[in-house]
Amino acid sequence: MSSEETRFFTDFDIYLWKQGTLYRAWEKMGAHPCRMNGEDGVHFAVWAPNAEKVSVVGDFNGWREGVHPLEPLEDTGIWRGFLPGVAPGALYKYAITSRHGGYKVQKADPYGFFCEIRPRTASVVWDLGGYAWKDADWMRSRARANSREAPLSIYEVHLGSWMRHAEEGNRWLTYRELAPRLAEYVTEMGFTHVELLPVTEHPFDGSWGYQTVGYFAPTSRFGTPQDFMAFVDIMHQHGIGVILDWVPAHFPTDEHGLGFFDGTHLYEHADPRLGFHNDWKSFIFNFGRNEVINFLISSALFWLDVYHIDGLRVDAVASMLYLDYSRKDGEWIPNKYGGNENLEAIAFLKRFNETVYREFPDTMTIAEESTAWPMVSRPTYLGGLGFGFKWNMGWMHDTLLYMTKDPIHRKFHHNNLTFSILYAFTENFVLPFSHDEVVHGKGSMLAKMPGDLWQKFANLRLLYGYMFTHPGKKLLFMGNEFGQWSEWNHDAALEWHLLEYDSHRGLQSWVRDLNALLRREPAFHELDHDPHGFEWIDCNDSEQSTLIFLRRSKREEDVAVCAFNFTPVPRRPYRVGVPFGGYWKEVLNSDADLYGGSGLGNLGGVEAEPVPFHGRPYSLSITLPPLAAVIFKPAPDVSR
Structure with a gap:
């Protein structure tokens, strides 16, 4: 390699890549505008160890394969090359011919920073520089806001349906349009953080972002990477933390994505008993492969570093921990000890948490883990998984089961309320009423409540009062705070018109005052986990x-x-x-x-x-x- 080329891959980079500790891989992989040999262009790098040949195709070469070939980088499995004349904004993919059966495919860039808006699937060359952050005060002080003793009250948001432009054909708001509106509302309501359903690029709106293709790209539905930076910046300037849903549990099978990347099962296990989720019809990462570890941990650190994100909520952790998750006998393979624990996924989660807290100790990680797996939010040196917090799915389930009963029958289900305290301090719990509770025929929070109209609102106010005083941090999905009647619909805005009615405004005021109490009184947050x-x-x-x-x-x-x-x-x-x-x-x-x-x-x-x-x-x-x-x-x- 020339001296200019080693700027991307030094011998030490290659060493880290091979051992699975190149945790800033986004600085080396993907498409990087730069100057080499006196020319402006783009350096490309992609991992495809079983490829016979790889070239970059795009709007700059008429999408013709072989015009701009890449070269293999030693024995790393990485193909790289510099293309002069290519500039930010160019559309591109990798054209891959496999050594296995002549399989040919065009893939989006796994490390791409920006993508075309769906249904188009090309990656976009992008320069992540140039944004002037104004959140220094927040970044200096956020350790306190993210601590276990802080009054965490999280407002869970799907950016595509919190609010829309009804007068403009029901179109989405952009990141820059959403930011001041959402920041003002969250501030007024007293929430401390927003948690965004995945903004990582995804091909299907109906997946809500949980079927991720672009692990380094904020979705282009709402704007550019710099627009998303502005969104986070405005939140921080209002004193609001930003948590992202992050999905290392699985990824979709779309041809342009990670699956069967170079004619082999590269990112996923080849055996469907290990590498395919029947529930979601998606692939499972091969957590035992060093290059996959590079990819995933780099993705996590990327959002914390480049976008100043304050926390990562890891989706579907239970599906990662258990080899027999949602599988019948004969549909899964035991580990080397004969058990159902996914040892490689466990090691990955521990390494993920250790790395995040080492590199960004003032952030947080949150596990959505729905079983009784022990010590999810305990340090790895004590045998835990190392998460900062864990969603309390047991509390959520038992409480909703109780609250949906007619009050005349509740005395027979009293233990559904009292049981949670028996384990309330075994983890650092977050109490969630999330999007999952208001979809797929489950009804809205208000609709779940029994009784006549007055009783429904009274029950929901009671439920939130119990929630906000119970030990644990708090999370409410958007619309829950004012009593949306309908189930959440990702294709439509919330039913904001309901705030014309006193009952809905009253409920909203109650949540606002609960947040104020939570923040004002240390008794309701300081010893949540003690x-x-x-x-x-x-x-x-x-x-x-x-x-x-x-x-x-x-x-x-x-x-x-x-x-x-x-x-x-x-x-x-x-x-x-x-x-x-x-x-x-x-x-x-x-x-x-x-x-x-x-x-x-x-x-x-x-x-x-x-x-x-x-x-x-x-x-x-x-x-x-x-x-x-x-x-x-x-x-x-x-x-x-």
Whole structure:
């Protein structure tokens, strides 16, 4: 190689590539505008070890194969070459002829930074430079915002359907159009982060991004890479963190994508018992291959580095951990010990988390893991997978199962609410009501609630009150916060017109005030993952379907009492044991007129009486409204 060519591949780069630790592979692979030998052009590099020949085809050569051939780079399996005269904006693919059976195909660039908008499938030469970031204040301070002790409240968003231009043929908003609108709304509502359904390039709208082709390319549906940088930048300038859904579990079978890349199963396992998901009709990465590890970990770091992303939520982790995931006997291959654990995927996830937290310790990783796999969010040196957080799918399932019951039957299902505390502190949990709960015939959150119209809204306010006071970080999918009636439709905007109605505005105000409480009161976030932050007052009153618990911050005296009535029958007088005497202020009541409730409450607060109850020296005699959550805090002069 010439000295100019070694700028892309030094001997050390090649060494790292072979051992699977070239974690900034995007700087070497793909298409890079540059100057070589006194000429402007583009350096191309693609991994295709079983190719007989590879050339670059594009709009600059009439898509003719063989005009611009690439050369193999030693024994790396990489084909590379410099094409003078090619400039940013050029469309291209790799024309590959395999050594196996003469198979020929044209592939998009696995490391491409930008793609044509679907249904077209070419990659686009792009220069990622030139954007002037203005988020330095956020980047300096985000470690605190992303910590386990922070009041994390995540607003999950699908960019293509949060809001649309109805007056312009229902078209998408661009990244730059979305950013100020979304930032203003999220700020007003009090959420701390947005989590974006995958923006990695994908061919099919209906996959919502979860069938990714471009692991280094923000989708062109909403603009250019610099437009996406501007989106993230504006969020950061408003003090909002940005989390991306990232999908290393599987990828689609589209011909221009990663599958059967050079006439062999390169990125995926050849045996369908290891390399194909029947559920999603997609390929599974070969996590035992060093070059695949380079690709995936580089993709993760790429988003954190180039786009200043604050966290990665890893989709479908359970499907990676288990070789028999959604498979019948005979449809899977045991590991070398005869078990069903995917040892290579486990090693990959550990390495992924170790690398992310080493390189970007102020970011976060979140696992969507739906089983009881132990220590998902515990350090790898203790035997964990190393994630920062884990979605609490058990809590979500049990809570929704309970809330969908008619209140008259809830007393028979009381354990669905109380069971979660038995394991609440085994992981760093996020409590999710995500997009998955409002699709495929499951109904919207509001539609799931039983009863008449008033009771549906009261139940949903109660549910959110329980969620926001329960230990764990919070996540709500867009539309859940104001009570969308319809299931989520990725081809249409949210039903914003519903905010013309008092009931929907009331629910939205309740979520806004819950977020404010969460951020204001350390008792509701500081010890989310520590059992010292939670204490039952009464979890046994199944007959009346009530729950009472206490939340606490690091300061022992900083407490809040949370009382819940899961029936439409008011409970008064209702006695609640408390640790201190004095005046207890009613800080939130989901039955208040403001939120669309019946207006029952405690006139601002209650004086504690020296009447021992629930094993505590003092007690409150309160009104517990129907289908309501009520939260009390001791006034500053409470005696202790």
